[in-house]
Amino acid sequence: MTTTGIQFETVPHWIDGAPADSAAAEQVEIVDPATGHAVRTVGLGGADLVDKAVASARNAAESWASTPTPARATILLAFRSLLLEHSEEIASIITAEQGKTLADARGEVARSVEAVEVAASAVQQLKGEYAEQVANGVDTYSFRQPLGVCAGITPFNFPVMVPVSMFAAAIACGNSFVLKPSERVPSASVRMAQLLAEAGLPAGVFNVVHGGVDAVNALIDHPDVAAVSFVGSTPVAREIYRRSAEAGKKVQALGGANNHLVVMPDADLDAAADALVSAAFGAAGQRCMAVPVAVVVGDVADQVVAKTAQRAEAFTTGPGNAEGSDMGPLISEAALERVRSALDTAGSQGGTVVVDGRAIDSRGEGHFVGPSLVDHVQVDSDLYQDEIFGPVLSVVRVDDLDEALRVVNASPYGNGASIFTSSGAASRHFAHHVQAGSVGVNVPIPVPISWFGFGGWGDSRFGDDGLNYDAYRFYTRSKVVTQRWTEPSRGVTPNFVAAGS
Numbered sequence: 001m002t003t004t005g006i007q008f009e010t011v012p013h014w015i016d017g018a019p020a021d022s023a024a025a026e027q028v029e030i031v032d033p034a035t036g037h038a039v040r041t042v043g044l045g046g047a048d049l050v051d052k053a054v055a056s057a058r059n060a061a062e063s064w065a066s067t068p069t070p071a072r073a074t075i076l077l078a079f080r081s082l083l084l085e086h087s088e089e090i091a092s093i094i095t096a097e098q099g100k101t102l103a104d105a106r107g108e109v110a111r112s113v114e115a116v117e118v119a120a121s122a123v124q125q126l127k128g129e130y131a132e133q134v135a136n137g138v139d140t141y142s143f144r145q146p147l148g149v150c151a152g153i154t155p156f157n158f159p160v161m162v163p164v165s166m167f168a169a170a171i172a173c174g175n176s177f178v179l180k181p182s183e184r185v186p187s188a189s190v191r192m193a194q195l196l197a198e199a200g201l202p203a204g205v206f207n208v209v210h211g212g213v214d215a216v217n218a219l220i221d222h223p224d225v226a227a228v229s230f231v232g233s234t235p236v237a238r239e240i241y242r243r244s245a246e247a248g249k250k251v252q253a254l255g256g257a258n259n260h261l262v263v264m265p266d267a268d269l270d271a272a273a274d275a276l277v278s279a280a281f282g283a284a285g286q287r288c289m290a291v292p293v294a295v296v297v298g299d300v301a302d303q304v305v306a307k308t309a310q311r312a313e314a315f316t317t318g319p320g321n322a323e324g325s326d327m328g329p330l331i332s333e334a335a336l337e338r339v340r341s342a343l344d345t346a347g348s349q350g351g352t353v354v355v356d357g358r359a360i361d362s363r364g365e366g367h368f369v370g371p372s373l374v375d376h377v378q379v380d381s382d383l384y385q386d387e388i389f390g391p392v393l394s395v396v397r398v399d400d401l402d403e404a405l406r407v408v409n410a411s412p413y414g415n416g417a418s419i420f421t422s423s424g425a426a427s428r429h430f431a432h433h434v435q436a437g438s439v440g441v442n443v444p445i446p447v448p449i450s451w452f453g454f455g456g457w458g459d460s461r462f463g464d465d466g467l468n469y470d471a472y473r474f475y476t477r478s479k480v481v482t483q484r485w486t487e488p489s490r491g492v493t494p495n496f497v498a499a500g501s
């Protein structure tokens, strides 16, 4: 094993500022989704390993919390420079284990750099408030302090951006952190741990424990873990929220999605079709902000379907690191089967398969499926109801904007929703009434912007707000100080007017 790049045969954990051997634990194969072949293994940690990581984080927490906020920011800015310097290497780690195209992986690294920049401005966000003379001679001020040890549990689809959006903010606020990344894409987290160490982060402030359910439960139940951040699927998010709340932890649990893009009859239909293919098929549909549902209003539906189908057919599916690939493979054989079986049943439940991604069949040699477009999808069909998390775009036809809003708002999820229109009034009506945490107007995906908060509504988020800009509140707690200073010579509240006269 080397400790740079991803030349690991067995991906190590990272505890107390150094790699920790994972060879003895239960091993899981890391599969290159573009070939279907195992490329390395990772050992799944359990409660013992979680104990070690949390102990290291706890030891580091006190001195890190009292390190001046600008000094913490300086280390994060050094980490930012290293992320930029190694961005090609990190993008290729993402592509090798997750499968997305290199262009997409580079975009993920760029968003992560932004998240670090925002985190490094923590001094600005952590400023408190001061009220003078709330009673006679009494002033009150507030400030925020770190929580201690925070834990992050992250999904496979953003091996860098989601972890960074948690740990950069947590660390900037003075917490130490234990990350449990997805066991399907473990290498990027260890590479970031190396870069954080190189940037000067003290040992123990950032730790990585690989694992599955056992490691997650051990983290949540650990008495020294103060807060739990989770991003992943809705059933797991719901359970993480329940378990963490029961243990008295601060918790934010972001779940799955089924995002809609409404196309109004007055929209630029070419722009809408461009947006639909990139939002539905980009990253093979494996984004929490992907758009698997187009809600087309009025009599432009045939045109929208035709324009989108034409673009879908021109999409190139191939290995993420191959020149010209628009879309890479799915993460696993199971994900591939989920997409194929959703398409198998779509026709029998009222849908018309216009573009059929099953024409690409790579089973046994990678997890590829082409983009699919299904028209006339019924909202009670499995294709509409389930989070497919693959490159399948469903078209639901409606008569007007209010009907479109009823469809969107009936979804249990509320991560994001977009509208394409040339009407400011329609756009404002949509933005005001739609039940979603992120809203796009004439953009394919309302991507998270680090300078704003991020988190869905409904079954897309349980517990606290607080990724990106909102994370400062999540990773700190407030203290309010009310003080009265009396003048020693008089033992009473000074009256400066009288004293000066």
Ligand code: NAD
Binding pocket: 153, 154, 155, 156, 157, 158, 162, 180, 181, 182, 183, 211, 212, 213, 216, 217, 231, 232, 233, 234, 236, 237, 239, 254, 255, 256, 257, 287, 288, 387, 389, 415, 456, 460
């Ligand atoms: P997942 O829920 O299967 O796994 C997420 C994490 O939870 C992983 O680290 C995994 O090891 C762990 N885990 C899995 N099952 C668990 C269990 N029963 N108990 C405890 N921990 C468990 O999600 P995934 O397949 O890795 O990621 C895809 C999902 O994440 C999709 O549903 C997608 O919509 C969602 N997602 C949401 C957002 C968002 O911002 N809302 C962002 C990215 C991904």
